[in-house]
Amino acid sequence: MEAIVIKRVYDCKHHDGTYRILIDRLWPRGIKKIDLQIDEWNKAIAPSAELRKWFAHKEAYFEEFTQRYIQELNIKKEEVQRLRSIAQKTPLTLLYGAKHPKINHAIILKNYLLKIYG
Template sequence: MKTIVIKRVYDCKKSDGTYRILIDRLWPRGIKKADLQIDEWNKEIAPSPELRKWFDHKEANFEEFTKQYIQELNIKKEEVQRLGNIAQKISLSLLYGAKHPKINHAIILQNYLLKIYG
């Protein structure tokens, strides 16, 4: 397995030799599509709109958000497997737009993939 890293999209717009996936359901504010070098935009692996809105990036909700997002990932087996297959061949960068570097779905997804494929 190659590495799976997370990067804030605002800090890492250019290609870096990894397979770069934007894992947010919404396009990041203030970034033009032409300015962001990504290999794919995967809205399906992002938390559901209902879960994202409930979470609202509040630290007090993060533990429950983690549990619920993992339940959603457990249902998305084909997509999770596809990402795992990519990470077997090339290093994978999971790009996210959230402000908080420790309270976001990218961390959960990274840990989930590493647990299964790491």
């Protein structure tokens, strides 16, 4: 499997030679669609709206959020497999908009892909 990296959209707007996927359900605030150079916007792999709202990026909820998001990923087998296929061919960048670099769903998704398929 090629490398999987995560980057915050606000720090990495330009194409870097990897396959770039925005993995947020909502478009990041303050960024024009034309300015963010991505290969796809994958809302399907993002946490559900209900889970995202419940979590609200509160550090105290991150452990339970991780478990709940993994349960959602377990149901999204086709989409996870598709991401795996991409990562097998080319380096993959998972882009997210959350403020906190260590408390976000991109970390969970990356670890999930590496653990399940790495």
